[in-house]
Amino acid sequence: MADSMSAAIPAVAQPRSSSLQKLARRRSSIAFLMTLPLICVILGLVVYPAGYAIYLSMLSRRMDEFVGLTQYDILIENDTFWLVVFQSCFFAVTAVIAKAAIGFWLAHMLHHIPTKGQRKWRGMLLVPWVIPPALSTLGWWWMYDPTYSSLNWILAIFAVPAVPWLGEPWWARVSVIIVNVWYGAPFFMIMYLAALKSVPEQLYEAAAIDGASSWQRLRYITLPMMQNIISITVLFSLIVTFANYDIVRVLTNGGPRDLTHLFATYAFQVGILSGNIPRGAAVSLFMLPLLAIFAFFILRGVNQRNKEMM
Template sequence: MTKPRELPASRRPRSTQWAAWAFLTPVTLYLALFYAYPLYRNLDLSLRHYTVRSFVRGDAPFTGLDNYRTVLDDPTFAPALVHTALFTGVCLVFQYAIGLALAVFFNQHFRLSATLRALFLVPWLLPLIVSASTWSWMLNSDSGIVNAALKAVGLGSVNWLTSPSWSLVSVIIANIWIGVPFNLVVLHSGLQSIPASLYEAASLDGANAWQRFWSVTFPLLRPVSAITLLLGLVYTLKVFDIIWIMTKGGPADSSTTFATWSYQLGFGNLLPAFGPGAAVGNLLVAAALVFGFVYLRVQRKQATA
């Protein structure tokens, strides 16, 4: 039985075309108002010399790429770049690895698996200010439960939030704890789509659990893993709440990332530097876009392979 040919857009009924535009209009307006316009305003901010007065009056002079040169020449740029890369990379690796391990574990469908999986979602459901405040209390040098546990086993206390050597580690630990549930949910849903017959065939061929994971689970989970890592990357690049509440980027900028630095430049001083702050924010946007295009290119190659 042959399929009926689809009419070209020019020959479709006018009512159908109007219906299509009616569905597209809300999405288009939403993208324009909440994505395109803020990005345009942020780009404009980064290309002009804005002060509080000129920001109100709207007469900031155009300075081209001067704000970007100011950011690149700033002594904070190199440490913030390293901290952003470390924070993003370490969080992604551990969030994905722990999330995948938990997803495989809960995929066994044992008793109470659904209940335990729901409990693991608690860090993801809590407001970030609550999670960050809780971790600040737990890692407090004097009264924190973590140092109390270390002393109980005969180890010395650690200045988690006030030591330049440990502040970045502290915010990484907190962000990993918050991000694991997202990886668990997405990867567990990906595992549900893998046919059980493939595992049965691998078992008949003599493959043990580890071999089944590397030969069946991991390859078939690759598309889901790719989108999980991309979304995690975009989210982690712009993490601000956790770092600001726990350490405010300190001490001595030891946990400053591009996200916190952008806020400090634009809003953290008596004389805000709106232009350089917007420039740092645009660097984050550019990094996210680059990784997004890399992901699309990889997906296109896999689709045509």
């Protein structure tokens, strides 16, 4: 009896499991086929250029010889390059902190305006982010112009001496940061506004009854509830700001004395204008590990919080 049963079980179970496997195989095949166009796009637009850039960075200046990590060695010993590293980090970190702070403040202000009036303000505050940056930077370039500077004209009204906005290294650094903040803060504002709207009102009410002042509600409810959006926005903005090109190119072209160069503008100068494409590729790839580590920690934190809270 037992033998006949044990013999019957595989006979029944086998075709069922194999048909299930077939179905699973078919579903995954369909899924693969459906994502194939996207995979092709990613391969063509991300993987291939990245791989090609890595390959380029390992060639000699004439691109006729494989030299391994020599281009990176040369960069590490180059003083100008370390100035670029410093300026890129200073520019990105300062600009992102300023954008995050101003964006948060604007979002908070907008959140407390009644919905009807809010739309108008939201539209107006988004204008800097909507205008193509190369175009708006030209406007700023005029405002910073040593002869026609409207900013200096305003300062003169208050008897403040004219500022050499783009002529003096530190002022030039501050000037490019101001333009980047002006351009990028609306992005933070709109992201934070969406995050603020997603915090349940009842949490604030519960906190108010628990005895929290408005500052404590911000500290203990708003900020922790927005932590994921803040992290992702900061990460995204940091990557974009590190890779910024147009603002510096239009405003200072890296000057004075190469002190406002960022990775992207320096890579362009070395690779395209000076004709050393492998060195340029090495410059542009230099920040990759730095950003990858940063992204890893931020995304790990986001995942962890998501698991705990959602």
